[in-house]
Amino acid sequence: MGQINFKPAVLRPPIRVGILGAGGISTAHAQTLKGLADVELVAVADADPLKARRLAERFAIKEVYSSLAEMLGQSLPDVVHILLPPEMHARFAIECMVGGAHVLVEKPLCVSLAECRELESTSAQFHRTVGVNHNVTFDPAFLSVVDAIRDRRLGAIQHVSVGWNIPFGGNTFTAPLHRLKGPGAVVLETGVHPLSMIVRLLGEVKSASVLTSSTGDAHRGNRNANQDTWQMSLVCERGTAQCFIGLDRGFTDTRISVIGEDGSALADLRLGCGAVVENTRRSALFFKFGDAMEMAWSFANSASRGFLDRLRRIPAGCATDDNAPLMRASIGNFYQALLTGTEPTASMAEGLAVVRSCLRVIEAAETAEIATAKSGTKTFEPLEVESWQTPATASS
Amino acid sequence: MADPGDCVLVIGGTGFIGRVLVHQLIEQGNEVRVLSRNPARHSDRPGVTHVKGEVADRESLRAATEGVSVVYDLSLGGGPTWDDYQRDFVDGAKNVAEVCLERNVRRLIYTSTIATLHLAAEGSIDESAGTDPKPELRSWYVQGKIYAENALNELHRTRGLPVVIFRPGIVVGEGNKLSHPGLGTWASPTCCFVVGPGTSPLPLVLVEDVASALVLAKDAPDAAGKSFNLAGDVRPSAADYIELASRRSLRNFSMRTESPLGIQAFRLMVWLGKAALRRKDNQWLSYHELKNAPQRTQLDCSAAKTVLGWRPVADHDEFVRRAIDCHLTPPRSGDLRCAEF
Numbered sequence: 001m002g003q004i005n006f007k008p009a010v011l012r013p014p015i016r017v018g019i020l021g022a023g024g025i026s027t028a029h030a031q032t033l034k035g036l037a038d039v040e041l042v043a044v045a046d047a048d049p050l051k052a053r054r055l056a057e058r059f060a061i062k063e064v065y066s067s068l069a070e071m072l073g074q075s076l077p078d079v080v081h082i083l084l085p086p087e088m089h090a091r092f093a094i095e096c097m098v099g100g101a102h103v104l105v106e107k108p109l110c111v112s113l114a115e116c117r118e119l120e121s122t123s124a125q126f127h128r129t130v131g132v133n134h135n136v137t138f139d140p141a142f143l144s145v146v147d148a149i150r151d152r153r154l155g156a157i158q159h160v161s162v163g164w165n166i167p168f169g170g171n172t173f174t175a176p177l178h179r180l181k182g183p184g185a186v187v188l189e190t191g192v193h194p195l196s197m198i199v200r201l202l203g204e205v206k207s208a209s210v211l212t213s214s215t216g217d218a219h220r221g222n223r224n225a226n227q228d229t230w231q232m233s234l235v236c237e238r239g240t241a242q243c244f245i246g247l248d249r250g251f252t253d254t255r256i257s258v259i260g261e262d263g264s265a266l267a268d269l270r271l272g273c274g275a276v277v278e279n280t281r282r283s284a285l286f287f288k289f290g291d292a293m294e295m296a297w298s299f300a301n302s303a304s305r306g307f308l309d310r311l312r313r314i315p316a317g318c319a320t321d322d323n324a325p326l327m328r329a330s331i332g333n334f335y336q337a338l339l340t341g342t343e344p345t346a347s348m349a350e351g352l353a354v355v356r357s358c359l360r361v362i363e364a365a366e367t368a369e370i371a372t373a374k375s376g377t378k379t380f381e382p383l384e385v386e387s388w389q390t391p392a393t394a395s396s
Numbered sequence: 397m398a399d400p401g402d403c404v405l406v407i408g409g410t411g412f413i414g415r416v417l418v419h420q421l422i423e424q425g426n427e428v429r430v431l432s433r434n435p436a437r438h439s440d441r442p443g444v445t446h447v448k449g450e451v452a453d454r455e456s457l458r459a460a461t462e463g464v465s466v467v468y469d470l471s472l473g474g475g476p477t478w479d480d481y482q483r484d485f486v487d488g489a490k491n492v493a494e495v496c497l498e499r500n501v502r503r504l505i506y507t508s509t510i511a512t513l514h515l516a517a518e519g520s521i522d523e524s525a526g527t528d529p530k531p532e533l534r535s536w537y538v539q540g541k542i543y544a545e546n547a548l549n550e551l552h553r554t555r556g557l558p559v560v561i562f563r564p565g566i567v568v569g570e571g572n573k574l575s576h577p578g579l580g581t582w583a584s585p586t587c588c589f590v591v592g593p594g595t596s597p598l599p600l601v602l603v604e605d606v607a608s609a610l611v612l613a614k615d616a617p618d619a620a621g622k623s624f625n626l627a628g629d630v631r632p633s634a635a636d637y638i639e640l641a642s643r644r645s646l647r648n649f650s651m652r653t654e655s656p657l658g659i660q661a662f663r664l665m666v667w668l669g670k671a672a673l674r675r676k677d678n679q680w681l682s683y684h685e686l687k688n689a690p691q692r693t694q695l696d697c698s699a700a701k702t703v704l705g706w707r708p709v710a711d712h713d714e715f716v717r718r719a720i721d722c723h724l725t726p727p728r729s730g731d732l733r734c735a736e737f
Contacts, residue, residue: 149732152648155586156727203730238728262586262647279584281650287583 006127009102010341011078013038018063018071018101020092021083022046022055025106029081030059032327039335043075068092072099079104079338086177086188090115097128104131104334107192109351111180113359116352123348131334131344132351134196138329140309141267141274142197144302145258148276149201154260158239160201162194165246165253183212183227184362186247191230191361194243196346196354197256203237205357208364213371227370232361272306272322273299402426403463404614407451407492408470410438412571413507413564416607417468418444424611431460451488457495465502466614467492476677478536485540486547493551493559503620504548504559505613510599510625510695512542512563516687522696523623533684545623558620560613564606565599565627565695572603574641574723579634580689586649592690594634594653599627599695602718605708612704624700628708630715640716645724646733656686 017033019026022044033041043063046052056064065071071080072095080096082089082105090110093103109132110116123130136142148154177185187195195205212227230245246253254269267274275298280287313319330346337344402425409418409430421428422443432438435446449456451471461467469492473484489506496504513521514528528534531542551557566578575582579598580590609626613619632640635651642649660683670678700706709715727734 146732152642152646152733155645155647156725156731156733201732203728238730262584278648279586281583281587281652283583283589 006124008129008337008341008343009127011102011338013339014040015079015335015338016040016042016075016077017079017081018043018045018075018077019055019061019081019083020045020068020071020096021081022048022051023083026055026081026083027058028323028327029083029331030055030061031324032331033081034059035328036332036335038339043071043077045071068095068099072096072101077101079335082106086111087180090119093130094118094122097122097126097130100126100128102129102131102338104133104331105351106133107135107196107351108132108188108355108358109348110355111177111188113356116355119348120352129338129344130348130351131337132346132348132354133327133330133334134192134200134346134350134354135323135326135330136193136269137196137200137346138326138333139267139269139272140306140325141269141272141302142256144274145256145265145267146200148263148265149258149260153263153276153278154258154265155262156238157201157258157260159259160198160236160239160241161257161259162197162241162243163246163253163255164190164194164244165249165251166190167249167252168247181362182366184358184365186227186230186245187358187361187365188355190247191243191245191358192354193254194245194256195357195361196350198234198236198241198243199350199354199357201258202239202241204353205234205236205241205360207235208357208361209233210361210365210368211371212365212368227365230361230365232364234357234361236357271303273302275299275302402465402614403429404466404468405429405431405460405464406468406470407431407449407460408472409468410446411470411472413567413603413606413610414468414470415571416569416603417470417610420604420607420611429460429464431456451491452483454491454495457491458498461495461499461501464499467496467501467504468610469504469506474537474540478539478679481536481540485537486543489544490547490551493548493557497551497555497557502558503614504557505610506544506548506559506561507610508541508545508561508563508623509538510563510565510627511538511688512545513625513693513695514688515691515693516684518692520694520696523625523699528688530684533682534688535681535685536679538685549621549623552621560616560619560621561623562606562610562613563623563625565601565625567603567606568600568719569603570718570722574645574720576637579637580651583652586647587652588634588638588650589652589654590634590690591654591656591659591686592692594638594651594690596690596692597631597633597694598637598691599625600631600637600715600719601626601628602709602715604718605706608708609700609704609706612706616704618703622699622703624704624706625695625697626700626706626708627695627697628715629710630712637720640720644716644720646727646731656683656689660686 017039033039041061044052044055044061045065045068049066052064063075080101080103082093082103086108089105093105096103211231213229214227228247232243234241252270256267258265263278265276275295280291282290310319318324334344404421404426406414406418408414410432418428428444430446431449433450435448438446440446447460449460471488474481512527527542527545531539545561548559552559575585580588582588605628606626638649638651663681667680
């Protein structure tokens with residue numbers, strides 16, 4: 001991952017913020033911004049005035065606009081949150097930077113290599129800070145893995161494995177991105193979550209091999225549906241990784257396992273707990289018992305802390321909202337960076353690395369075979385193998 | 397400068413010290429013959445010939461020493477019983493010595509170990525202290541080395557064997573491990589159990605320095621019949637070493653100190669268990685042996701410097717570079733262990 005070649009700006013509080021795009025995710029952003037000191041949510045812009053007004057009314061946002069140009073020209077925000085569909089991120093982020101605003105972009109930062117290059121050059125030309133909302137990389141369970149690495153308990157990291165099983169699927173994702181990337185839209189939508197963790201730990205994906213399969217409801221009767229499992233083997237800058245994405249699961253199971261030269265760490269993001277297994281410090285007779293007890297204690301300890309954290313959130317009415325703390329940490333980190341003149345942790349460099357990684361995975365999948373189950377069954381036996389067609393190849 | 401025509405036999409020339417020694421001997425223009433059990437695993441190269449043999453086989457030694465003027469004995473061995481140590485260490489050293497006498501070899505250079513010394517007391521000793529006066533209370537490995545030294549010294553006194561004995565300390569450097577067994581017992585690659593507080597300066601010595609002392613002994617005029625202890629000038633304690641290893645490697649090295657009494661109690665249990673099972677590998681390890689482990693006694697190595705002109709590395713940073721950094725892989729850009737987050 002590269003570094004920016006200019007000194008990041010230092011902003012003085014209160015930082016004036018505008019939101020571009022009043023869709024579903026804007027509520028979480030507005031809620032988080034309202035809770036941050038030194039930040040003032042002053043404007044919202046959306047092509048749909050009704051949606052913009054609703055958001056403004058709910059969060060007492062004074063200024064409402066129907067276009068970015070109007071918001072930039074009249075409200076002069078210091079920062080704009082780009083909360084539009086992914087294929088629009090780069091274009092509007094660039095417009096913001098040219099108009100003088102720093103930007104926080106929802107993931108993914110952009111959707112093509114050309115956009116990556118354009119964002120990079122615009123940021124350098126106008127000296128604007130760009131952050132990406134890789135909110136999963138601020139999950140407490142993931143951060144406990146990062147802490148274990150930083151505390152040097154694992155040694156050099158050699159391998160990362162992420163399992164990302166979620167209950168929603170291809171139909172949830174945006175149609176325009178699907179038209180652009182075909183089934184690969186899944187990677188740029190939900191795949192950004194596991195890949196942003198992998199990139200944070202091991203650097204950018206340099207090569208990938210992918211096996212996708214379509215086994216269940218997503219495939220039956222809908223030939224355009226996304227593959228519902230993605231298995232990736234990745235070579236990254238500082239090690240290797242595996243990533244499994246399962247869509248339309250009947251359950252959520254999101255976990256990460258990190259293997260280093262001196263130990264391994266496991267984090268269950270859904271349960272909010274994890275454990276580190278280090279090179280033993282016990283003699284041969286006792287190490288199995290002692291290390292197993294230590295691991296059990298580690299799980300119990302992190303589970304207890306997670307439960308206490310939920311209890312503390314009761315007065316605010318968001319005890320069971322597990323996304324709120326992640327958003328607060330991610331967005332808070334971005335504003336802390338602006339106030340101190342440093343790069344945000346989920347920086348533009350990281351955002352670009354994640355996008356390039358996603359694109360490599362999509363490219364690898366396009367040339368790979370797809371394993372499909374027999375129509376009407378959910379078994380893998382026997383497999384039918386077919387190739388997928390991107391919109392580009394389909395039309396040619 | 398060595399005579400260009402010197403033909404040198406190195407027994408155990410494929411080991412940790414042996415490889416460096418062979419390299420230095422070749423650099424000085426010697427022709428080197430390496431005796432090992434499996435010469436086929438090593439290919440000949442300019443100046444080095446590999447021959448098959450072992451110290452327990454006198455015939456193989458005779459064949460290997462033909463035309464040889466200097467012999468280095470760096471052989472190892474041992475096994476689960478005392479008979480293995482008797483065969484490899486004591487009888488092996490005698491076999492090499494007898495063949496050297498038969499062949500009129502100009503010099504036999506034998507490597508022993510500082511473990512043969514009694515290092516339990518505070519203070520400093522030099523070579524005049526001799527080996528541990530109670531070998532029967534030491535481990536089979538140490539007993540074997542002491543009896544081998546005694547046999548070689550006896551042959552020097554009675555038959556003029558031109559032997560030089562070296563006792564290297566804890567030899568460190570490329571080719572060994574960062575988690576060096578000389579520091580203590582490693583529960584894992586990053587956790588070392590050390591007997592005692594781990595604060596005494598350890599007799600560490602770089603492998604290149606050991607090899608250079610061995611090379612110097614080949615032609616040093618007053619060395620025959622003498623023994624030399626070899627510890628370097630930079631002597632971190634076990635705690636210092638662990639801290640250095642941690643800091644330089646970005647890994648979580650740790651040290652656990654153990655009381656000798658606690659260890660002895662545990663050993664007693666193991667010994668009783670093995671005795672009940674009538675195991676042959678049941679060696680009683682005395683408390684006398686255990687008291688040596690913290691290596692409180694400091695080694696005065698001025699004899700090697702005076703007699704041989706030995707100059708071990710004295711610069712701390714250079715020592716760290718050669719003893720510790722040689723084992724490390726530099727972290728890659730973006731490694732979270734180096735980055736602020």
